[in-house]
Amino acid sequence: MPQNGLKKEPLDVQKIRKDFPILSRKVHGQPLVYLDNAATTQKPLPLICALTTYYQLNNANVHRGVHTLSEEATAQMEEARGKVAKFIGAEDPATVIFTRNTTESINLVAFSWARKNLKEGDEILLTEMEHHSNLVPWQLAAKAVGAKLRFIPVTGHEGLLDLSQVSKLLTDKTKLVAITHMSNALGTINPVKELAKAAHAAGALILVDGAQSVPHLPVRVKDLDCDFLAFSAHKMLGPTGVGVLWARREILEAMDPFLGGGDMISQVWKDHATWNELPYKFEAGTPNITGAIAFGVAIDYLEEIGMEKIRAHEMELAGYALTALKDNFPRMVLYGPADVALRGGVVSFNLPGVHPHDVGTIVDQDGVAIRVGHHCCQVLMKKFDIAGTARASFYIYNEPREVDALIRSLQKVERLFKAPASLPVP
């Protein structure tokens, strides 16, 4: 585990890397350079140990038995819930609902809140940079109730929101603003706090898609003053299959359940049922107990390092990567803000005349893992009139030398394609 150090000191990346066994493996005979952290992060040894220890010594179902193992499992899972609550600055752990992922958390709101509270003619305000997970659930909900979707435009390749449009788009018809805190395709960090203020002034609620922000920045729900926050454990060292929906207690209490079944009920009759208290009202069936407990261990790991330090490390890497890409590839198209203060550790780019899939396949031969394609942001790709981008995304274990490895591999791509200056961006 990383040591408790002064928060101002840089990350001890070499020490951290020792906790991630996968970083020592080779891909196509080359040392792995893992730059696909926006898709999912790698897992540290304490988390891997927590998973095996649980199955070796503690395995039981939760909330059901009076036997010791069940009580232990329940206590461990509730302890993890408390860690999540503290991590996002939520005072009440019962407002932290475990789901499968960000996608399920947003769908939960789209089903249980939107379908009940929206009516024909109401509007949901999104942005053009939303991940499909924060778009398609609203398309379905809007269709079900006759509501409309509106979009805050993205300015251009620099990937900022055109905030001058907000006062026009946010009206008394707007019932919900649903916005990504950090774009997975551009890296842009959106001014969520200001948008929350504007949404509330217009009488709307605000949902924050924190899939890319909660793992990388200090995020406090009170500070953002949001109403809903959704994120996934697997993007912050945790296991797959665990997500979180946080919402204000009064909103959750007024919402109907999302899924019906065991654990979410209080009393059941032949023709109806009453609901369990929060958070269990929204956790039907056996939850991902091991996953939730291991997520608590991942949070311990991040807190031990410190989220401010993590943010500083990623700003440095993003700055290093942007400068290196610009210097080495003058014709490269870079997406997202130039100012690292406005962006996270996500760098999206295109080499003119080279399809991003070719870029991804060739750099993989050098052991460099990046994501290519539309990044589940087809609205944004259509706006830019491109098939997709190549994207490098960083986390706590990445180092400048890995950016150098990406650059060397991209130079190979350029040599292979010998792209003439006239070829268009794919």
Ligand code: 7TS
């Ligand atoms: N919202 C954002 C902003 C995301 O980046 C993602 C996943 C999701 C929602 C959905 O998360 P899930 O855990 O429910 O799948 N983004 C990516 C990505 O950029 N590459 O792979 C998954």
